[in-house]
Amino acid sequence: xxxxxxxxxxxxxxxxxxxxxxxxxxxxxxxxxxxxxxxxxxxxxxxxxxxxxxxxxxxxxxxxxxxxxxxxxxxxxxxxxxxxxxxxxxxxxxxxxxxxxxxxxxxxxxxxxxxxxxxxxxxxxxxxxxxxxxxxxxxxxxxxxxxxxxxxxxxxxxxxxxxxxxxxxxxxxxxxxxxxxxxxxxxxxxxxxxxxxxxxxxxxxxxxxxxxxxxxxxxxxxxxxxxxxxxxxxxxxxxxxxxxxxxxxxxxxxxxxxxxxxxxxxxxxxxxxxxxxxxxxxxxxxxxxxxxxxxxxxxxxxxxxxxxxxxxxxxxxxxxxxxxxxxxxxxxxxxxxxxxxxxxxxxxxxxxxxxxxxxxxxxxxxxxxxxxxxxxxxxxxxxxxxxxxxxxxxxx
Numbered sequence: 001x002x003x004x005x006x007x008x009x010x011x012x013x014x015x016x017x018x019x020x021x022x023x024x025x026x027x028x029x030x031x032x033x034x035x036x037x038x039x040x041x042x043x044x045x046x047x048x049x050x051x052x053x054x055x056x057x058x059x060x061x062x063x064x065x066x067x068x069x070x071x072x073x074x075x076x077x078x079x080x081x082x083x084x085x086x087x088x089x090x091x092x093x094x095x096x097x098x099x100x101x102x103x104x105x106x107x108x109x110x111x112x113x114x115x116x117x118x119x120x121x122x123x124x125x126x127x128x129x130x131x132x133x134x135x136x137x138x139x140x141x142x143x144x145x146x147x148x149x150x151x152x153x154x155x156x157x158x159x160x161x162x163x164x165x166x167x168x169x170x171x172x173x174x175x176x177x178x179x180x181x182x183x184x185x186x187x188x189x190x191x192x193x194x195x196x197x198x199x200x201x202x203x204x205x206x207x208x209x210x211x212x213x214x215x216x217x218x219x220x221x222x223x224x225x226x227x228x229x230x231x232x233x234x235x236x237x238x239x240x241x242x243x244x245x246x247x248x249x250x251x252x253x254x255x256x257x258x259x260x261x262x263x264x265x266x267x268x269x270x271x272x273x274x275x276x277x278x279x280x281x282x283x284x285x286x287x288x289x290x291x292x293x294x295x296x297x298x299x300x301x302x303x304x305x306x307x308x309x310x311x312x313x314x315x316x317x318x319x320x321x322x323x324x325x326x327x328x329x330x331x332x333x334x335x336x337x338x339x340x341x342x343x344x345x346x347x348x349x350x351x352x353x354x355x356x357x358x359x360x361x362x363x364x365x366x367x368x369x370x371x372x373x374x375x376x377x378x379x380x381x382x383x384x385x386x387x388x389x390x391x392x393x394x395x396x
Contacts, residue, residue: 001384003027003034004074006063007087009041010049013260014191015287016087017041019155025050026372030380035074039063039088064093064100071103079103080389090129091119097126097392104389105129106379108153109142110284112198113329114305116145128390130383134285135306151379155285156371157294159364161264164296164356165271173272179250184215184347187273187297189223189266189288190280192232198281199224200302200334201233202242207339208277209243215347220244222251223269271295275346279317279334283307294363296356298349300342304332312362313355315342 008014010021020036028034028051035053042056055073058066071079079102086107093100107129111120124131124147131150133139142150165173174181186208190199205220212218226235239249252261252269261269270276276292279302283289289299289310299314301307308316317338321330349355364370 001032001380002075002082003032003085004037004067004071004082005034005085005087006037006039006067009038009054010036011260012041013263013266014040015155015285018263018287019087022156022158022368023372023376024052026368027376027380028052030377032380033074035070037063037067037070060096062088062092064096067093068099068101068103083383089120090123091117094119094123094126097123097394100127101392102389103127104387106132106383108132108134109138110134111138111141111329112280112282112284112305113324113327113331114141114282115329116141118328121145126393128393132379135309137306137309138284151375151382153375153379154366154371155287155290156366156368157287157290157363158263159294159367162267162270162291162294162363164360165268169268170272173268177250177269177272179219179221179272180217182217184218184350185221185272185274186211186218186343186346187221187223187270187276187292188278189270189276189292190278192224192226192228192235193230195231196281196331197233198331200279200281201235201238203279203334203336203339204277205235205238205242205244207336207343208248210336210340211343211347212244212248218248218343218347220249221269221273222249223257223266224251225257226251226254267291267295270297273297274350275300275314275343277339277343278307279319279339280307281331281333283310286310290363290366293359294366296360298346298355298359300339300346302332302334313359315345317342 007020008017024034037055039057039062047054055070057063071082075081084103084105105127109131131142131147133142133150133152139150139152171181208220228234276299282305285306292299301311303316317334319332319334321332
């Protein structure tokens with residue numbers, strides 16, 4: 001089967017890049033011919049990565065202007081012979097949808113609001129895509145929206161890399177990062193960009209400030225952009241506004257972050273946390289939740305969208321729904337008081353090996369070898385069957 005996979009370049013440190021890096025080589029090894037359309041992470045020319053052809057982004061910055069041409073090349077002159085797999089926000093391609101005529105789409109579909117946002121629905125409907133939910137919740141939302149044949153494949157991780165650290169390893173990691181060995185470390189791992197702050201930085205900071213007043217051994221470690229350079233938040237001023245002392249904050253070196261930390265270093269970093277705080281307003285998946293549990297660290301997350309399903313060991317916090325008019329669906333803003341309560345419970349359970357083992361066992365269900373065998377191989381077999389490419393269904 002000829003496949004054109006559209007997502008972030010596999011060498012980027014983004015979640016989509018990570019999933020491309022661990023999934024696509026396995027698809028290729030299963031006997032399929034895969035090319036990559038890298039709308040993020042490559043420009044100015046085509047290269048080869050691990051024997052896989054990688055096409056660059058285009059003037060749209062989302063790759064859809066050249067998608068038909070890339071399919072034409074991948075299919076040896078027949079774009080209709082190619083299955084176009086997407087791992088991206090498909091609604092961004094709506095402005096160029098006329099140029100996608102004749103392409104057969106299989107969309108591994110992220111969306112972080114409930115129900116399925118109109119923009120996502122409109123694209124999937126227009127191209128008559130086969131769809132893949134990233135969680136059982138996502139699969140159900142797709143089915144509720146009329147995509148009855150929606151399949152399921154969760155994001156996955158390498159559980160050999162993301163593994164619990166021994167006490168000695170944890171101590172060595174903390175010493176290398178200049179983190180006090182006996183501190184209670186609350187970690188945040190997420191992209192700091194966009195309005196509103198979907199990763200709930202303001203709510204976590206406010207909750208941590210209250211928590212820190214009772215526990216002066218608590219530290220907040222931020223694996224993110226501290227300066228909010230892509231419409232994100234300036235996090236030190238946010239700390240001032242919420243009452244978080246600057247000496248209670250540690251963060252990843254910003255140059256190293258921009259260059260992209262190797263995945264094994266991210267796994268080590270997360271392994272020295274005591275709890276991961278990720279009470280987002282909404283998540284299409286939320287891979288740090290699984291990575292954290294894989295290293296034996298429980299999580300605090302919002303009882304909403306995919307996050308409910310991915311909280312195997314940890315604490316779900318409630319919040320208030322709010323309507324995002326731009327995307328036409330709901331997100332949920334977590335309650336600060338609920339985050340404080342969850343932090344207190346995590347503090348009381350610090351070092352509990354029963355919790356660490358339960359977290360690890362839950363995360364093993366998302367190991368890449370298991371997910372590929374149980375989800376991806378059946379999906380590939382299903383979509384390989386010939387299918388006539390139907391005309392676009394465009395709104396009047």
